[in-house]
Amino acid sequence: MTQLLSGRDVARQIGERFPDAVAASDDNMVLLNSEALLDVAGFLKEDLGFDYLTSITAIDYLEYFELVYHLTSIKKNQGLVLKARCARGDVGGGVPSIVSLWQGADLQEREIYDLFGISFKGHPNLKRIFLWDGFQGHPLRKDFVLDVPGGGLKGSRRE
Numbered sequence: 241m242t243q244l245l246s247g248r249d250v251a252r253q254i255g256e257r258f259p260d261a262v263a264a265s266d267d268n269m270v271l272l273n274s275e276a277l278l279d280v281a282g283f284l285k286e287d288l289g290f291d292y293l294t295s296i297t298a299i300d301y302l303e304y305f306e307l308v309y310h311l312t313s314i315k316k317n318q319g320l321v322l323k324a325r326c327a328r329g330d331v332g333g334g335v336p337s338i339v340s341l342w343q344g345a346d347l348q349e350r351e352i353y354d355l356f357g358i359s360f361k362g363h364p365n366l367k368r369i370f371l372w373d374g375f376q377g378h379p380l381r382k383d384f385v386l387d388v389p390g391g392g393l394k395g396s397r398r399e
Contacts (some may be wrong), residue, residue: 242312242317242319243316243317243318243319244268244318245319245320246267247265247266247267247268247269247270247321248265248266248267248314248375250265250270250284250288250320251265251270253283254270254272254283254284255282255380257283257287257366258276258279258280258283260273260276261273261279261327262323263325269276269319269321269322269323270320270321270322270323270325270371271323271324271325272322272324273324274307274324274325274335274336274338274376276324277335277336277338278336278337278340278341278362279323280322280324280342281309281322281338281341284320284322285310285341285342286299287289288313289313289315289316289318290311290313290318290320290328291312291313291314291315292310292311292312292313292314292342292344293309293310293312293338293341293342293345293348294311294319295310295343295348296297296306296307296308296309296310296338296348296349296352297348297352297354298352298358298380300319300356300380300381300382302328302382302383304325304326304327304328305325305326305327305328306323306324306325306326307323307324307325307326307335307352307358308321308322308323309321309322309323309324309338309388310322326358327368329347333359333360333361334359334360334361335344335358335359335361335364336360336361336362337349337360337364337366338362338363338364339362339363341361341365345370346363346364346365347369349363350363350365350366350367350368350369351369353366353367353368353369353381354368354369354371355370355371355378355380355381356378356379356380356381357378357381
């Protein structure tokens, strides 16, 4: 069974290398300032041995979006939960892409872009993956409304 590392311990190590990167931490996770995500993720991969990206997901808290990264060190059999926040108004600016570190982030970042509308700066092919190009809105956002007048499906957002 993979041992989940203490977020506080990892946050301390991150803070020694990147003083302004950690926004918060507790026993279960490390919350980063989103602009430091790529640098910190590189440090976690190269220096601390987190060689596998298990998953990325997003959560809509209405005031902001939170990205949740599950990282694994296969050699050490350790896991880490890393988080970053993106203000609702900043989704166009987005957060740094980590595809350059873990190729497995490619489809997961595209899925988040498609369903939440969060952009990933530096992603090599950021485009919709599930929905068609003309689809309006992002269906996993809490402000998404599905209009069905006349039986047709059309995605939209509440104004």
